[in-house]
Amino acid sequence: MTLVDERELSDLKLCRKECSICGATWLNNVHHWRTGKRGSELDLAGLVCNQIKAAECINTAKGRTGGDTWEKRAEFIRKFDLESKVSE
Numbered sequence: 001m002t003l004v005d006e007r008e009l010s011d012l013k014l015c016r017k018e019c020s021i022c023g024a025t026w027l028n029n030v031h032h033w034r035t036g037k038r039g040s041e042l043d044l045a046g047l048v049c050n051q052i053k054a055a056e057c058i059n060t061a062k063g064r065t066g067g068d069t070w071e072k073r074a075e076f077i078r079k080f081d082l083e084s085k086v087s088e
């Protein structure tokens, strides 16, 4: 009885890791943005970790490309801007 109770408790335990460099958090190994929104490690790498280039960063996708980047975002904004000008 006691053993079962203890196991249930440990299953519910939330494992929380926070990167002191980029401020991102991992809840049970799922990355969340500082805002609490669920995120992508690859996007985090492209937007934050690859820019900082800190060895202390705990993001496992750090150094990898293919996620969201500021270049991609700027491109998106440029296109959006162009489209809204065309429709005016």
Ligand SMILES: [Zn+2]
Residues within 6 Å of the ligand: 019, 020, 021, 022, 023, 024, 049, 057, 058, 059
């Ligand atoms: Zn980090």
